Amino acid sequence: MIRFEQVSVRYEGAGRPTLSGVDLTIPEGELVLAVGPSGVGKSTLLGAVSGLVPHFTGGVLSGRVTVGGRDTRTHKPRELADLVGTVGQDPLAHFVTDTVEDELAYGMESLGLAPDVMRRRVEETLDLLGLAELRDRPIATLSGGQRQRVAIGSVLTPHPRVLVLDEPTSALDPAAAEDVLAVLQRLVHDLGTTVLMAEHRLERVVQYADQVLLLPAPGAAPVMGAPADIMALSPVRPPVVDLGRLVGWDPLPLSVRDARRRAVDLRERLADVEPPEREAPADAAPVPLPEPAAPRPGLLGRLLGRRPAPSPAPAPLAGVVTRVEGLGVRHGRVQALRGVTLSVAPGETVALMGRNGAGKSTLLSTLVGTTPPTTGSVLVGGLQPSGTPPRDMVRRVGLVPQEPRDLLYADTVAAECAAADSDAGAPEGSCRALVSELLPGVPDGVHPRDLSEGQRLALALALVLTARPPLLLLDEPTRGLDYAAKARLVGVLRRLAAGGHAIVLATHDVELAAELADRVVILADGEVVADGPTRQVVVSSPAFAPQTSKVLAPRQWLTVSQVRTALEGLA
Structure with a gap:
């Protein structure tokens, strides 16, 4: 179905090719997973299949890529649209209409399908991806994960023979990711659709792949083979594979089910060992927190030589960086948050989790001051964020949004x-x-x-x-990061926390929460439904438990690094 013949891609100004010597065939009706460290050319490889590379991105493509017999050098993306459906890393760049239902229908309308066919396929896709309740919603009001499902749905409705997906589950909660992957499995198995996807969250997808395509380094020739064989040599791998490599399982497990069957002896070895607590890194030097700017006197105060009057904002709360009391936020008809109460102490790392649309991003935007509360109160460093000038808030709180290009x-x-x-x-x-x-x-x-x-x-x-803000807010901070980059991020955030910074991160990455968070807060329909230590909250939740926890349940092991420490102690 897809044939690469000695394909290389070089962009202007680049010192070396992004892709080099790609020569392989992807058969019809298979799900092929492209893996590799960040920046090795996975998105370029996918773009070459849809024709976006080089017709849209520029650069020089040598060799030949054919899809269903069509040469992408002579067929532009619009001439491949009936054959190839593409969803990139950024769903917002994908949309051309304003509402969910219109977006699902747009691709079919462009291809000239009959209205009755369009209506039926829209309804099928709404049900497949759990979007029925959102059909009339403006896309601008959706959460990042909801937008990602709409983007995937919009390429499913024309029934392409090839699907090209770049990080399709990166913004989805665990349950929504499983739903999307189940749909892809059905397309592959029942309809013979060919799926080529790149994904960094391998713990979600590797067990579903028929083959894995490894790009080991920029410009290096890729290697394709059976998932277990490629995982044995891949520099990026999910925790369940990492656990298998640690204890020497052969063949390597690709799913929690496979690992549990192999882990009987491991569970017995660890039966009398208490899972170690996370410790701050030894080189975590304290980070000095910025002092708030001194208030300036008003005009009358300067004329009379008086000191400025005390600020009406409450004084900072001892031992608390931020406190939220009975917070409610409404967006039009949507009640995004209701009755949320939360406090975060210096040096504490809190993970906000929950399904897409639960209110995680809204809570972060309220803490930074871009969304005012409808009810309740929010204090950050003793100030009300929505009523404080941004130049004063920037020294107290920093937000990394879901869309980094906004900064x-x-x-x-x-x-x-x-x-x-x-x-x-x-x-x-x-x-x-x-x-x-x-x-x-x-x-x-x-x-x-x-x-x-x-x-x-x-x-x-x-x-x-x-x-160096005292409060750091991160919205889906591991989107697009491979495991090595994620480990570096964890190291940086741990040092910040050890220096007194409070960190609140909204994430669907259960492995990140297990590795980093002291506390997990789960939101559902805008309400807090769980708030407690990471072990207690995630281990008791099938949806939010990390792979290591599932393999070694009922003991509360969270990460492979904890198991490695314990085994070294037993040696």
């Missing part, structure tokens, strides 16, 4: 970092050092829009961290 305005990475250093009053090079730590190898002169989604996220995070 990126300059033409180069170096210019973004220089502006961040200047805005934060930080020493020159502070932001650039953070970028290098989070994602090494990003050139100074590259334009932010030319970075991958994960690289843009790392840059946006570095911009916010440069100011």
Whole structure:
């Protein structure tokens, strides 16, 4: 179905090809998973199948890519639209209409399908992806995960023979991700659809793949084979595979079910060992917190030589960076939050979890002041965020949004970092050092829009961290990050927490929550339904438990690193 013949892609100004020597065939009716570290060319590989590379992205493509017999060099993306359906990393860039139902119908209308066929397929897709309740909603009002489901649905309705998906589950909650993957399985098995997807959250998808396509390094020739064989040599791998490699299982398990069957002996070895607690890294030096700016006297006060009157905002609460009491937020007819009460202490890391649309992003935007409360109160550093000028809030709270491009305005990475250093009053090079730590190898002169989604996220995070705000808010911080980049992120955030910074992150990444969070708060329909230590909350939840916990249940092991520490102690 898809044939690569000695394909290489080089972009203008790049020192080396992004892809080189790709020669392989993807058969019809298979689900092929492309894996590899961030920046190795997975998105370029996928774009070459849809014709976006090089017709839209530019660059020089040598060799030949054919899809269903059509040569992508001579067929532009619109001439492949009936054959190939594509969803990129950024759902917002995909949409052309305003409402969910119109977006699902648009692709079919462009292909000239009959109205009765369009209506039937829209209804089928609404049911398949759990979008029926959202059919009349404006896309602008949807959460990131809901938008991602709509984007996937819009390419399913024309019934393409090939689906190309870039990070299709990155913004989905665990249950929604399982639903989407079940739909893809049905398309592959029942309809013979060919699916080529790139995904960093391998714990979700690797067990469903017929073959895995590994891109080991930028410009290196890819390797394709059976999932277990490729995972044995891949530099990126899910926790269940990491656990299998740790204890020497052969063949390696790809799913929790396979691992549980193999883990009887391991559970017995660990029966008398208490899972170790997370510890702050030894090199975590305290980070000085910025002092709030002194209030300026009003005009009358300056004329009379008096000191400024006390601020009407409440004084900071001892031992608490932020406190939310009975918070309610309404967006038109939608009650996004109701009765939320939450406090976060210095040095504490809190993970907000819950299904798409539960109110996680709304809570973060309320804490940063961009969304005012409808009821209740919010205090950050003793100030009410929605009533405080942004220039005063930026020294108390920083937000990395789901769409990192919202923070990126300059033409180069170096210019973004220089502006961040200047805005934060930080020493020159502070932001650039953070970028290098989070994602090494990003050139100074590259334009932010030319970075991958994960690289843009790392840059946006570095911009916010440069100011060292006492409260750091992260909305889906691991979208587009491979396991190595995620480990570097965890290291940075742990050091910040050890230095007294409070961190609140909204995430669907259960492995990140298990590795990093002291506390997990689960939201459902805008309400807090669980709030407690990470072990207690995630282990008791089938949806939010990490893979290691599921394999070694009922004991409360959360990560492979905990198991490694325990086994080293028994040796």
